[in-house]
Structures are given as structure tokens and as C-alpha cells.
Amino acid sequence: MKLGSQGLEVSVQGLGCMGMSAFYGPPKPEPDMINLIHHSINSGITFLDTSDVYGPHTNEILLAKVSITSQLVVTLVQWSCFEGWDEGEGGAGYKIWGRFADGQMNVCGDPVYVRAACEASLKRLHINCIDLYYQHRIDTRVPIEVTLVEEGKxxxxxLSEASASTIKRAHAIHPITAVQLEWSLWSRDVEAEIIPTCRELGIGIVAYSPLGRGFFSSGPKLVQTFSQGDFRKHLPRFQPENLEHNKNLFERVSNMATQKGCxxxxxxxxxxxxxxxxxCPIPGTTKIDNLEHNIGALSVKLTPQDMAELESITSAEAVKGARYASNISTWQNSETPTLST
Structure with missing residues (x-):
């Protein structure tokens, strides 16, 4: 499929690689993850999403170890994505987030830092050019016009998690190919302004966590699988007072799935x-069986009536709990200051 209107082509579904190395518990065994990535590529899922913040850096190093044949067109998507293990066709994306200092992650959109981060990622990934490079989160201290510099790399x-106005300002300076955002049955706030803005400007949409961070795979029992260090333990929607309510959403979606034979x-x-x-959704997984399941979603056909029913089941009023806890810095829908003249 064509992602955006600038010429980038990607597979119709991607593979989020974050959980292989970070945030969803301990890093998974490297040989298993390399196997999974190869299986993804051989199945036609060649849009891989990574970031320098995953690990940090270990996810990039993992992906660099994947052996790609010259016959494959590999597109690595954002959250940091990259392409280019072979000489190059296809599109890839990679995310820049920020720098670590005193054990804390700080968003940084300073052009000098962005350039250095890009060069460091190229080195870790063993590639010469990144096809799609996202600003993982928006630095609210730096005008977006300053961050978006062309370096030939x-x-x-x-962009990821940018506000509608920031997307418009950035696109006016340099064409934006894709915006990555959280979009799923229970995360639909982006439908009000951000999705229409992307479509107005011809910007591709990359949906991360399309399965509700695993909720629509396993339902409430998912919390029983959270290991030490899994940040989902702290998300409001997975807290007991909200999970019991959201259980009803899963049951209704599950009943509808049974009727649809999926x-x-x-x-x-x-x-x-x-x-x-x-x-283009980029569901993440660390298991080949789940990858096959996700590929199977491409064969599920939904009527307008099916879509309307699903959307009524999971309306904003029906979901209990925010996307993130109030004490977690997310830089969602971030605005940047205006460039001084």
C-alpha cells in the first residue's frame, strides 16, 4: 500500500517490535525474536516499527541482526522504523524520541540532538539511510519548524502523537509522510481532529496498539500475564475498578467475533x-502464533453495519479509564511554541 502521498510504499500491516525489547516486561530471547521477524517478512509483513528508546538501543541492535535477502523489500516503520538492510527499495521508518539523563527520559527536539540521534541509529542498524524517520514525541519547547531539518540521511x-495544529505547521515546512498514533476500538479520541487533518493533507496514518495493548486479544485475563516491569500494570484501563467494567466490552466484541467466525x-x-x-496498523507481538492470528485479520470482511455495531459497543462513554495514568508523561497531541520571527 502507499503510505501518505510522498511515494512511500509499505505492507498493508506492520509489526511493532517494542515488546521484544522493552516496556512489556523483560527482553525476550533474541533467537526467538529473530525467528519471529523472519517469519513476519516471509509472510509479507515487512513494515517493522522500532525506536532508539526501546531498550534503549537494544531493539535496534536486534533488528540489525536480522538477515535480509536481496529479493525482499523491507519497510521498517516508525515508533522508529527503518528500512534498508538490502540496497534499497521500499520504505522504512524510524523514531527519534529523546535523550536519557540521570535515568530519566526527556523529549528533545533540538536539531543538533536529532541529527546525532539519527546518525547513532544508522550506525546501530548498519544502514546508510532511514526511509521514514519519525519524531517519536513532540518537544513542546522547540518550534516544530526548527526540528524538521533535512540532512540527506x-x-x-x-510525527507521532502530535496535535492537529502541529501537524499542519510541520507539513507546511516539509511534507509529512505519516503520523503515528494510538488508534483502536477503545482509543478513538484521534477521530475528532487528528485523523481528519491527516486526510486533508494526504498524510498516511500508522495505528499503534490497535489491539488495545493486548486487551482485545485476551480480555481481562491479560493482566494475569503481566510480568515484572510491564508498564501496562500502571495503566488505568487495566486497574481492577475499571477492568471489571471493560470486561463487558470484551465480551460483546467476543460474541460478535464468534458470529463473524473470527x-x-x-x-x-x-x-x-x-x-x-x-x-496501516502495526500490532506488536513476540509469538509466531499471534503473528499468524494478526495476519488472519486481513481476511475478515466487515459491513458498514458491523462497523457501526463495533463503534457503538466501544464508544468513548463505554470505555472506563484513561489511556495513561495522570502521573505518566506521554506528550500526547503535543503543541509546540510558535517560531519567532
Whole structure:
């Protein structure tokens, strides 16, 4: 599929690689993850999403160890994505987030830092050019016009979790190819302003966590699998007072999935795919069985009535709990200061 209007082509579904190395518990065994990535590529899922913040750096190092044949077109998507293990066709994306200081992650959009981070990622990934490079989170201290500089080391520019106005300002300076955002049956706030803005400007949409961070795969029992260090333990929607309420959503989606002859996760993922041909979801997994399940979602066909029913089940009023806890810095829908003249 074509992602955005600048010429980048990606597989219709991607693979989020974050959970292989960070945030969802301890890093997974490297040989297993390399196997999984190869299986993804051989199955036609060649849009891989990574970031220098995953580990930090260990996810990039893992992906660099994947052996790619010259026949494959590999597109590595944002959250940091990159491409280019072979000489190069296809598109890839990579995310820049920020720098670590005193054990804390700080968003940094300073051009000097962005340039250094890009060069460091190129070195870790063993590539010469990044096809799609996202600003993982927006630095609210630095005008977006300053951050977006051309260095010849990337082909396409993306943003993640930016506000509609920031997207417009950035696109006016340099064409934005893709915006990455959280979009799923229970995270639909982006439909009000950000999705329409992307479509107005011809910007591709990359949906991360399209399965509700695993909720629509396993339902409430998912929390029983959270290991030490899994940050989902702290998310409001997975807290007992909200989980019991949200259990009803999963049951209703599950019942509908049974009627459609698919699993709840496939139904939830199919809903994202049916949002339009400008949308590419990037579900993450660390298991080949789950990868196959996600690929199966491409065969699920939904009618307008199915879409409407799903959306009524998971309306904003029906979901209990915010996306993030109030004490977690997310830089969601971030605004940047105006460039002084």
C-alpha cells in the first residue's frame, strides 16, 4: 500500500517490535525474536516499527541482526522504523524520541540532538539511510519548524502523537509522510481532529496498539500475564475498578467475533483496517502464533453495519479509564511554541 502521498510504499500491516525489547516486561530471547521477524517478512509483513528508546538501543541492535535477502523489500516503520538492510527499495521508518539523563527520559527536539540521534541509529542498524524517520514525541519547547531539518540521511518524515495544529505547521515546512498514533476500538479520541487533518493533507496514518495493548486479544485475563516491569500494570484501563467494567466490552466484541467466525483480536484489528486504505496498523507481538492470528485479520470482511455495531459497543462513554495514568508523561497531541520571527 502507499503510505501518505510522498511515494512511500509499505505492507498493508506492520509489526511493532517494542515488546521484544522493552516496556512489556523483560527482553525476550533474541533467537526467538529473530525467528519471529523472519517469519513476519516471509509472510509479507515487512513494515517493522522500532525506536532508539526501546531498550534503549537494544531493539535496534536486534533488528540489525536480522538477515535480509536481496529479493525482499523491507519497510521498517516508525515508533522508529527503518528500512534498508538490502540496497534499497521500499520504505522504512524510524523514531527519534529523546535523550536519557540521570535515568530519566526527556523529549528533545533540538536539531543538533536529532541529527546525532539519527546518525547513532544508522550506525546501530548498519544502514546508510532511514526511509521514514519519525519524531517519536513532540518537544513542546522547540518550534516544530526548527526540528524538521533535512540532512540527506532520511527519505521521509513522520510525527507521532502530535496535535492537529502541529501537524499542519510541520507539513507546511516539509511534507509529512505519516503520523503515528494510538488508534483502536477503545482509543478513538484521534477521530475528532487528528485523523481528519491527516486526510486533508494526504498524510498516511500508522495505528499503534490497535489491539488495545493486548486487551482485545485476551480480555481481562491479560493482566494475569503481566510480568515484572510491564508498564501496562500502571495503566488505568487495566486497574481492577475499571477492568471489571471493560470486561463487558470484551465480551460483546467476543460474541460478535464468534458470529463473524473470527477471534476478538482479528475483529478488532479488522476494524482498524476497514478505516481506510490510508491506514496501516502495526500490532506488536513476540509469538509466531499471534503473528499468524494478526495476519488472519486481513481476511475478515466487515459491513458498514458491523462497523457501526463495533463503534457503538466501544464508544468513548463505554470505555472506563484513561489511556495513561495522570502521573505518566506521554506528550500526547503535543503543541509546540510558535517560531519567532
Amino acid at each position: 532520511i527519505k521521509y518524515i513522520g 477471534t476478538p483480536s482479528q475483529l478488532a484489528l479488522a476494524w482498524v483496517h476497514h478505516q481506510g486504505n490510508d491506514v
